[in-house]
Amino acid sequence: MTEIWTAEQAREYFRTGREPRVSKKEITRKTNLRPHRTVNGPREKRMNGTEARFVCDYLEPRKRDGLIRSYGFEACKIRLADCGCWYTPDFVATDREGATWIIEVKGAYEREDARIKRLVAARLVRAWGWKFLFAQWKKQQWEYTEL
Template sequence: MKQAMYALGRLKTGTMNKTEAAYDQYLAGLQHDGKILWREFEAVKLRLADNTFYTPDFAVLSADGVLEFHEVKGYWQDDARVKIKVAAARFPARFVAIKARTKKEGGGWEVEAF
């Protein structure tokens, strides 16, 4: 049976992993084209409950003025999916999860709205 391999520990706060850095470059292109107005990595920490917080990977201001929170994932762990669902139900913003498509799948980004 194949066992999933996960990264050892987390990166230092404010440090992007390779997938997040690639997505940041994608967002930079959207910002240059005027499709988004602003983006910031780990800019917001949301309180979900006592001693429970959620820090979205990116805060993004869309061209239509809607605040969005983008979560970039290679894979989901149960607690992360629960946190984004709770945040989406609690806060008046658009929440989306972003997953990189493989080259075999045509590349680009897969988007899941919450």
């Protein structure tokens, strides 16, 4: 049975790092957010070079300075539509004020379907009161866009 979390349970997970206790009633309820899992359990998460560079250039320095409390790599999946369309953000971070950030990292090239999913996900998470940051590595530097 797939475990489905509410947005509040996901916020608690990102804040504490502990998985919430989910009742069977809550599991059957439809929500837009769930932990990233596959049929055989959690899939192995591996960062590509651009994502690893982003951690070194952006996340870790801000975590050391106290601007970011915590972050997780591919920590959740967001359902964009009932037809099985899902979006997995690269990072989910919590800043020092407790705000949740969804962070998408791309290299210089971005496919159109990924761009559309990113824009739909940005609109959805803003409706939850979260923030969305798009970081793109272009011409040997980072370009940041808050959506």
